[in-house]
Amino acid sequence: MPSPGRSARKRVADLREENQLHRVYKEVDPSAGEFDEYPHxxxxxxxxxxxxxxxxxPRALIVGDDCPRTKAPPVPGG
Structure with a gap:
């Protein structure tokens, strides 16, 4: 017998399929459209x-992002 979590995930997957909602990829726009940037x-x-x-x-999959603009500034004295 499947666990309740598995059946819930299956139902969600079925609903996405019924409504033609598939996993797609959107490009990050770091400047909110102000500049022509294509960070890919x-x-x-x-x-x-x-x-x-x-x-x-050739392709590469990079999991995570170490973009300096998204990092918090260092804490003084830390």
Missing amino acids: RFYATFETENESDATAG
Whole structure:
């Protein structure tokens, strides 16, 4: 007998499929459109429009982000 958590996940997956909501990738816009920046960083979500393009060449998946602009400044004396 499946656990309640598994059946709930299955139901959610079925609802996404019924409503054609698939995992897609959206590009991060670090400047909120102020500048023409193309960092080629994406996040996954469930929607209908995919902003990523498949390439025939080599690819890499980087999990996490160490962008200096997103880090908190160092604590003085810390």
